[in-house]
């Protein structure tokens with residue numbers, strides 16, 4: 001499996017992956033136009049895991065100049081537990097660090113079990129108990 005940057009043409013393959021990924025909620029922002037706009041705003045940061053030309057994993061990444069934000073970490077079931085997610089994360093962190101962004105956040109649904117298992121065991125990442133996330137604009 002190799003890691004490469006996500007490009008706008010990956011949209012339909014990613015939607016297919018994300019639809020089949022438990023714990024991941026698709027949003028209007030995942031439609032093709034906002035998806036492409038996000039990539040243009042954060043060039044080279046979102047990553048695909050590619051197995052012989054088939055897209056089997058993803059991590060969307062961007063930053064606001066201060067903090068990095070990670071979304072849609074997903075690996076297709078047959079390719080899990082092979083270190084793919086960890087490699088996606090390490091590479092995204094490396095690319096963010098090149099732009100001066102060291103601190104990153106990820107929002108994980110409480111009942112997304114595999115995702116919680118992944119983030120819990122990672123060294124250097126800790127769940128926040130001191131913050132409540134308030135959101136506006138659209139449904140949760």
Ligand SMILES: CC(C)(COP(=O)(O)OP(=O)(O)OC[C@H]1O[C@@H](n2cnc3c(N)ncnc32)[C@H](O)[C@@H]1OP(=O)(O)O)[C@@H](O)C(=O)NCCC(=O)NCCS
Pocket residue numbers: 021022023024071072073074075076079080081082083084085086087106107108109112113114115116117118119121
């Ligand atoms: C979470 C997810 C991305 C992990 O992908 P992955 O490629 O299997 O993860 P890795 O192989 O890099 O796992 C690294 C470590 O995380 C832990 N881990 C990962 N999945 C786990 C699971 N299902 N149960 C327990 N520990 C797990 C293990 O410690 C693992 O190391 P090990 O395999 O040597 O024991 C994948 O399970 C997935 O796509 N889940 C659904 C996605 C989701 O909920 N996304 C929400 C958006 S953030």
